Amino acid sequence: MGLVLRLLLIAAVVWLGIHLLRKWRRGPDDQTSSPPPSSSKGKAGGYQPMVRCRECGVHLPAQAVSSQGLCGKCLR
Ligand SMILES: [Zn+2]
Numbered sequence: 001m002g003l004v005l006r007l008l009l010i011a012a013v014v015w016l017g018i019h020l021l022r023k024w025r026r027g028p029d030d031q032t033s034s035p036p037p038s039s040s041k042g043k044a045g046g047y048q049p050m051v052r053c054r055e056c057g058v059h060l061p062a063q064a065v066s067s068q069g070l071c072g073k074c075l076r
Helices: 002-032
Strands: 050-052 059-061
Touching: none
Parallel strands: none
Antiparallel strands: 050 059
């Protein structure tokens, strides 16, 4: 029983250490890294991959195209 408790304690300490290390590593990164330039008028503020509709060939953001590669107009 004591051994199990000790192992649990060690596991908890290791987990806490990894957790803190990740937090500590990410923290400064978020503050120092400059936000991506919002030259594009994207709502997300980042680059969105463009996909071409298989049917009509119109270019759309990947999120707006269905899994079959069709735009909303061609899906109907
Ligand atoms: Zn289409």
